[in-house]
Amino acid sequence: MMYSRLSGVLLGFHGCDEEIGHAVISGKTQLKASENDYDWLGHGVYFWENSPVRAWDFACEQKGRGIIKRPFVVGAILDLDNCMNLMDSQCHTALREAYELYTLMLPESERKTNKGGKDKLLRYLDCAIFQLVHLYMAKNKKVPFDSVRCAFEEGEPSFPGSGILDKTHIQICIRNPICIKGYFHPLDMDGTVMRFNGKHK
Numbered sequence: 200m201m202y203s204r205l206s207g208v209l210l211g212f213h214g215c216d217e218e219i220g221h222a223v224i225s226g227k228t229q230l231k232a233s234e235n236d237y238d239w240l241g242h243g244v245y246f247w248e249n250s251p252v253r254a255w256d257f258a259c260e261q262k263g264r265g266i267i268k269r270p271f272v273v274g275a276i277l278d279l280d281n282c283m284n285l286m287d288s289q290c291h292t293a294l295r296e297a298y299e300l301y302t303l304m305l306p307e308s309e310r311k312t313n314k315g316g317k318d319k320l321l322r323y324l325d326c327a328i329f330q331l332v333h334l335y336m337a338k339n340k341k342v343p344f345d346s347v348r349c350a351f352e353e354g355e356p357s358f359p360g361s362g363i364l365d366k367t368h369i370q371i372c373i374r375n376p377i378c379i380k381g382y383f384h385p386l387d388m389d390g391t392v393m394r395f396n397g398k399h400k
Contacts, residue, residue: 211246211371212385213273214258220271224382230273232374236311237321240347240372241329244379246275248348248369251385255395272393276380277371281342283332285349297331318353318366333374345375 213230215223222228234242247253251272258270283290301310311323319325329347336343354366373379385393 208276208278208380210249211275211277211373212249212251212254213244213246213275214254214256214261215271215273216258216267217269217271220273223273224384229376230275230379236326237314237323238326238329238372239322239351239370240349241326241333241374243347243372243374244376246277246371246373248371250368251393252395253366253368272385272395274383274385276383277346277373278378278380279348279371279373280345280375280378283344283347285347293332294328297328297335300335301328301331343374345373345378347372347374 215230219228219230223230230244232243233245238245247257251274254272255270258267258272261267262270283293285291285294311327313319313322313324315321333343335341348369348371350367350369352364352367354364357363357365387393
């Protein structure tokens with residue numbers, strides 16, 4: 200796809216446990232790719248584009264589920280390189296073709312479905328289709344996607360009768376670690392480390 204290479208860098212934010220976050224920023228370790236079968240954009244390292252507060256909210260939700268101990272946010276400098284940018288309508292063709300192949304491969308009774316309420320928080324079908332896209336490209340020796348980028352409408356109306364939802368965001372899935380150019384502590388307007396409304400140490 201002619202315009203799949205996104206020029207320039209952007210900022211992403213990842214919610215995680217504080218211990219892991221400090222280790223990543225200090226260069227002692229790297230963020231690990233998520234490989235859940237319900238990942239929204241397939242397997243990879245996930246970031247909220249330009250939204251440290253949304254990353255913080257996610258980390259707090261993970262604490263509530265007992266997955267992490269202390270919420271933390273890692274900032275990252277990203278170069279998406281060869282990106283499956285789903286804000287570009289032509290990229291949806293690959294998803295439709297993969298879905299058609301998926302329906303030929305499996306009987307309806309064995310196909311996965313998205314679950315988790317109106318926001319479909321557990322995206323089993325979507326994840327399977329993204330993974331099939333990447334598998335098809337690898338088997339046919341096509342240039343692999345380094346990243347996937349998509350906007351999601353999520354949450355409740357911002358005000359009564361609104362078509363705008365309060366958790367709408369852009370999510371980035373990094374498949375090729377070379378796209379991550381560096382990590383940092385998110386800073387507030389005064390140059391101090393972000394405190395997320397006083398809840399973050």
